[in-house]
Amino acid sequence: xxxxxxxMLGAAIGMASPVQAQNQAPPEGFxxxxxxxxxxxxxxxxxxxxxxxxxxxxTGTAEMHDVIVSNVRKLGFDITxxxxxxxxxxxxxxxxxxxxxxxxxxxxxxxxxGDAAALEAGQDNSAGGFRGMVAVHVxxxxxxxxxxxxxxxxLRALWVPGHTQGATVWRTTVSEGGRNYSVAFxxxxxxxxxxxxxxxxxxxRVIEDTRMTLQRLKALEPPDLFxxxxxxxxxxPLNPALPVDRQCVTCMDGEAFTAMVAAxxxxxxxxxxxxEAQQK
Numbered sequence: 001x002x003x004x005x006x007x008m009l010g011a012a013i014g015m016a017s018p019v020q021a022q023n024q025a026p027p028e029g030f031x032x033x034x035x036x037x038x039x040x041x042x043x044x045x046x047x048x049x050x051x052x053x054x055x056x057x058x059t060g061t062a063e064m065h066d067v068i069v070s071n072v073r074k075l076g077f078d079i080t081x082x083x084x085x086x087x088x089x090x091x092x093x094x095x096x097x098x099x100x101x102x103x104x105x106x107x108x109x110x111x112x113x114g115d116a117a118a119l120e121a122g123q124d125n126s127a128g129g130f131r132g133m134v135a136v137h138v139x140x141x142x143x144x145x146x147x148x149x150x151x152x153x154x155l156r157a158l159w160v161p162g163h164t165q166g167a168t169v170w171r172t173t174v175s176e177g178g179r180n181y182s183v184a185f186x187x188x189x190x191x192x193x194x195x196x197x198x199x200x201x202x203x204x205r206v207i208e209d210t211r212m213t214l215q216r217l218k219a220l221e222p223p224d225l226f227x228x229x230x231x232x233x234x235x236x237p238l239n240p241a242l243p244v245d246r247q248c249v250t251c252m253d254g255e256a257f258t259a260m261v262a263a264x265x266x267x268x269x270x271x272x273x274x275x276e277a278q279q280k
Contacts, residue, residue, distance in 0.1 A: 029071030032251065033181065033225060033244045034174025035153065037075055041067035043093050044229040044250045046185065047075070048172070050151025053083035056107065057170065057185055058229055059097030062134070068097070069104070082107045083150055088229050089167035089188045090115035091124065092132030099136040108139040110148060112157055114165025116141040126164040127195040127203040160217065162210030162268075163188020165203055171223065176243045184223040184257075189213060189264040190271075197275040210268055217261045222254030232256070 029039045029047075037047040039056075041064035048055040054077065059068065072079045082105040087095050090111070098119060102109055111119055118125045122135025142148070144159035158169040167188035173180050190210050191197065200206050225242060228250040238244065239253035252260065 027247045027249065029075045030245050030247060031075075032227070032248050033183070033242075034176050036174060036183065036227070038245075038248060038250070039068045039071040039075070040064055041071075044227065046227060047072060047077065047082075048153060048155070049077065050153045052151030053081045055084045055086060055148070055150060055153070055155070056082045056101065056105075057086050058088055058094045059085065059101045061093055061096045061132075062100065065097045065100050068101070080105050084148060085109045086148065086155070086170060087111060087115065087119075087168070088170075088186055089126075089164040090118040090133070091126065091128075091164060092130060092134075094229060095119060095136075096132055096134050099134045102136055109136055110140045110142060111138050112142050112144070112146075112159055112166040112168045114161065115168070116166060118164070118166070124164075125202050126191070127197070127200045127206045128192040129202050130192075158184075158187070158216065158220070160187040160189070160213040162190050162206070162213035163192070165209070167213075169217075169220075181224040181242070182221070183225045183227065184220070186226065186228045189217065189261065190268045197272060198279060207272060214261065214265045214268065218265070222257045224254060226252040226254070226257040226260075228252055 029037060031037050035049045039045050039047045041060055043060045044058060045060050045064065045068050046057040069079050085098055085101055085107045098109055114125060116138045119136050119138050122133045124130045124133050142157055147154050147156045155170045155172045158171060160167045160169050169187040170185040172183050174183055191206055197207055225244060231249045232252055234256050238251055242253055244251050
């Protein structure tokens, strides 16, 4: 358990930068569980299929666009059947492709609060203020607790504004082998490493919002499957009772989710202490 804690703490810190390169090429598209598919690429993008069209979670960077389109087609789906585009959080490495995908599919872009504003403006309003955003019209601005539904599939939004102002954990339930499994898609936990925490001009409440985010994640019933948007290394096999494709490099089980949140809370508390000490 100690080894796992160290690995998860390293992941919480190491995944802080949206410009961090991945070490290995990601797999091609495949079905993870139920109606959820991995469609690429360097950063996680997921297709949630329904009989009435599909939901695309994260479009990644501009370079991922062709990868996602190709993987969707190889899996036997029509990319123009994507009806909704949602996101984990408004950093360029997860949403830069929204505009191109919306143009290709005509899908509705759906986002929460501060992230919706960032997408509309094409301007990162997180504490990091990273370059690379591409403006896209947001068709539906949602609030905490709102749901989206398509073809019998419903996802509920949980607002977690620590990483970006509108970061969202999307939650749903899927069926596999006659059983139901709770699934949550990662939104974000803490601000990027090295960003200004006290008096940040883009996100003045970043400390308060991050503490609230961590409390909300701690209070959340650990999902059976937590789908991260960066490659993860658990330091152990995924729970063998979880019927997911084992090539899933972003899959985490409930125990790993709990450890991730605890590690993020520990590291963020230390960052705040250091920031406060520098103000004295």
